Amino acid sequence: MPIVFLHGLGQRPEDWNAVVSRLDKGSRALCPNLYALEREGEDYSSLYGAFEQYCDSLEGPLDLCGLSLGGVLALQYAAEHPQRVNSLALIGARASMPKVLMTVQNLLFRLMPADSFRKLGLEKGTAIRLCASMADLDLRPELEQVACPVLVLCGEQDRANRRAGEALARMLPQAEFRLIAEGGHESNKDAPEALSVLLTDFYRGRAAVQKI
Template identity: 75%
Template sequence: MPIVFLHGLGQKPGDWDPVINRLDKGSRTLCPNLHALERDGEDYPALYGAFERYCDGLEEQLDLCGLSLGGVLALQYAAEHPERVNSLALIGARASMPKALLKFQKLLFRVMPAESFGKMGLEKQSAIQLCTSMAELDLRPVLEQITCPALVLCGEKDRANRHAAEKLGRMLPNGEVRLIAEGGHEANRDAPEALSVLLADFYKRHAAVQNT
């Protein structure tokens, strides 16, 4: 059963390496490049459709672990395909989108040079369009359909998302919330050791329950 690691907007699959390298060496991991998935269009529905096809192409049940945008994709897939998801680990993810933060993010993207986006593996206009299309996304009405174990994580320094993480953990039927020591929003980059400890414990506990 693979653990599928999903990066955030502006990240690449390799940003998960410091975390994966600290997990059990027997863990099977997949890190798709979300920006490279074949899709029709550059908005969120097109990206989700491409991610959905990617997951459907994997025959086994999945342990999904996503950060920010990756966490939103994982959350929606688990709600729409609960039989395919064995567990969820969500870092800095939200069930409903913060319009003010998205608006600020778009403003930043507009003033950033185009070459900065090339390093992320996407085009500037694509990033802006993706942010715009997520503004009305709200997964709260379907959270009750997610019954698998769900670990909701947030960096101690990620004040913008901490309250949302605590609320999400309460709304998920089998959710639990943990803070990542010294972590910011991109905890896979700035606190990989603390993040890997929390993930390893979650997967170990979940595996023990399955084997009883």
């Protein structure tokens, strides 16, 4: 059963390496490059459609672990395909987008040099359009469709997303909320050891339940 790790906007698949290397040796990790998925447009809807096709091509059920943008994609897929998802781990993810923060994020993207995006395998214009297209995204009406256990995580220092994470856990049928010690928004990079401990406990617990 594969564990699919989904990076955030402004990250690369390699940003999961420090986490994956600390997981149990038997875990099968897949870290797709979200930017490289074949899609027809540069907005969120097109990206989700490409991600949906990617997941459908894998042997399931799947364990999905996503950070920020990756978490949003994983959450939507689990809501729309509950029979295909065994578990969810969501890090710094939201069910609805904060328009003020999204506007600020887009302004920052416009100020950043294009080379910063190309190093990630992404064009600056694509990042701006993708971010803008998420402003009205709201998955809250679909959350009751998520049938699997969910671990909602937030970095201890990620104050911008902590309340949203707590609220998300309350809205999901089978969810628990945990803080990542000393972690920020990109906890896979700034607190990989603490994050890997929480994920290991979650996946071991899931494996134990499935053996009963």
